[in-house]
Amino acid sequence: MLRDETSLEEMDRPDCDPGLLRRTYAQFPLVNAAVSGWGRLYREVIRPALPRDRPSTLLDIGCGGGDISVALARQARRDGFDLHVTGIDPDERAHRYATEARAQGRDTAVVFRRATSGDLVAAGERFDVVVSNHVLHHLTAGELAALLSDTEALTGRVAIHSDIVRSRAALLLFGAATLPLARGSFIRRDGLTSIRRSYLPGELRGLVPPQWQVLRRRPYRNLVVFRPGALP
Known part of the structure; x- marks a missing residue:
């Protein structure tokens, strides 16, 4: 199954239906809770990297509607950490949705900014932890290299970019599981496109610098x- 490098997800189209787009953002918490595994990643990778003797910072690149940013902030707060989360996305529609949700009381420990990782590097910003969810499959090899370079400049302790593995089985399972969402949002059609656009672990290992690890999580x-500082 070759990687689809040309198809565009509906929600990335500037003229997509705004009502379907908002419902897609609203359904992301449910879908990400079911398939993305950030609870486990928080416990195994993020929490051990957070300092307890001072406030800590986390950057969520390509945060979309902001549900991962909010979930990580809440988990850290329950564990007694003073974690400040910044979610960034260059898409004005995603930024507007995330900031409106925050204004409605979703979480005051999270700040959303319309920006790219390159903007933050240029400003000299730095964070203890940097994450992204379902961003890598949107990128060409050159864009991936730029993101990883930005991430190295932004990261103080650990960075995790999490994405889907391309697989026919994943296509079948996701397609079946999301049938109830097929009419009301872009979740099903864009999710299937995302899977077809995603990298295999071996493909990523051929693209990332030596100081990066590519891990398969079933x-x-x-x-x-x-x-930072880990030996290649």
Whole structure:
């Protein structure tokens, strides 16, 4: 199954239906809770990297509607950490949705900004932890290299880019599981496009610098991990 490098997800189209787009953002918490595994990643990778003797910071690149940013902030707060989360996305529609949700009381420990990782590097910003969810499959090899370079400049302790593994089985399972969402949002059609656009672990290993790790997390997850100072 070759990687689909040309198809465009509906929600990335500037003229997509705004009502379907908002419902897609609203359904992301349910879908991400079911398939993305950030609870486990928080416990195993993020929490051990958070300092307890000072406030800590986390950057969520390509945060979309902001549900991962909010979930990580809440988990850290329950564990007694003073974690400040920044979610960034260059898409004005995603930024507007996330900031409106925050204004409605979703979480005051999270700040959303319309920006790219390159903007933050240029401003000299730095965070203890940097994450992204379902961003890598949107990128060409050159864009992936730029993101990883930005991430190295932004990360103080650990970075995790989590994405889907391309697989026919994943296509079948996701397609069946999301049938109830097929009419009311872009979740099903864009999710299937995302799977077809996603990288295999071996493909990523051929693209990332030596100081990065590519890990396979079953059933269908790629983790691209960076720890500053770690030996290649």
